[in-house]
Amino acid sequence: MDADRFLALEVRLKSLEDREAIRALIAAYGPLADTGLAEDLAQLWDEDGSYAVGAMGEVTGRAAIAELIDGPIHQALMQDGCAHLLGPVAIDLDGDRATARGHSVVLRHTGTGFEAHRVSANRWELTRGPHGWVVSRRDNALLDGSEAARALLLPRH
């Protein structure tokens, strides 16, 4: 066996590791949101990363993202009882950048049961930073029939 064959194996392994790291990053979001760990959750994003939540507007930077979690809307959700359930993500790797597309469902306890409070499309833009993959931008929009929400789930051609 030669060095080329070894290198080829390393490249294939790296690609799997990248996909696994991206999946792990996104899988960490739900538990952090549900437990209200605002600082830890913000660390999933790049320093100047942004989070756009449909009609609620867009925030930039970790402090602003942490404030979303510490804010009254999210705290009320946690008080009632909530699950930020995500679906599997379709990952497109492109060197040190990647995109992941998938659904998120916020389930909310109503007192007598649970309801699907928000059902959204998500587009995660990711970057490989010095300490691993981070979110550079997340776009989230309610799947209420709007074209803009559907557009987040479109693959790049």
Added chain:
Amino acid sequence: MDADRFLALEVRLKSLEDREAIRALIAAYGPLADTGLAEDLAQLWDEDGSYAVGAMGEVTGRAAIAELIDGPIHQALMQDGCAHLLGPVAIDLDGDRATARGHSVVLRHTGTGFEAHRVSANRWELTRGPHGWVVSRRDNALLDGSEAARALLLPRH
């Protein structure tokens, strides 16, 4: 180190790649269904692949699968707002064939909220083709207590 040890590593890597490719193939379904990209969605299947949706019957071939997406039932769902959320899949690899079992939930916007419109069992039969893994057959059935739906989720013994 010898060639055998290298080969063993390649085999292990290949197995992980296969599982990742199958997971990626299935993870692509939801976003394609929600955005109505009928042709792209049909490309997930083999040329003569089939899709059986419970009582709605079975279609064969990419053109027929694309028609399901372009048809009135699916287009009405998209108009209302929908999310084709999938769960994780239990993958059984067997050389150039594989089976994946898991749930799918179609969430539908009702105007005032979201409801779980369809909750189904899925059995995906997959084949490794010249361009990678494709779906040779997908069976989907409502988990409404029927034995037939449950049977789709059974492991092979």
Added chain:
Amino acid sequence: MDADRFLALEVRLKSLEDREAIRALIAAYGPLADTGLAEDLAQLWDEDGSYAVGAMGEVTGRAAIAELIDGPIHQALMQDGCAHLLGPVAIDLDGDRATARGHSVVLRHTGTGFEAHRVSANRWELTRGPHGWVVSRRDNALLDGSEAARALLLPRH
């Protein structure tokens, strides 16, 4: 290339395999629960593994776990029609032990539609046994606003 570089590759591959095996183990739960394969489901656990379901208490050992599936509550769920949908898991590997955190949603057929019957936080403690990864403990609690349920989703610091 030298033996060290080869070894490093093997270690990285092993780590991916461990994560994949844990994900596969947990992905097997839903289909086994929905099909009522009590013995097979219990085999996901270690011989003396335990399963704590919130207020319903804790059971230990495979026979007791199988009884949960064979028992009247679970059988009634199956009769109605149910889906034990899981979300992605956040996996923390530590040698021969691991923790996985994530959501589970039991969807139940009501006769006219489906409802989110249980929405829970889950903490899976896993161990590498002689035949691969097994569950040593699963803690499940309703996300109804209780601090105890949220605590299951907390990362270790």
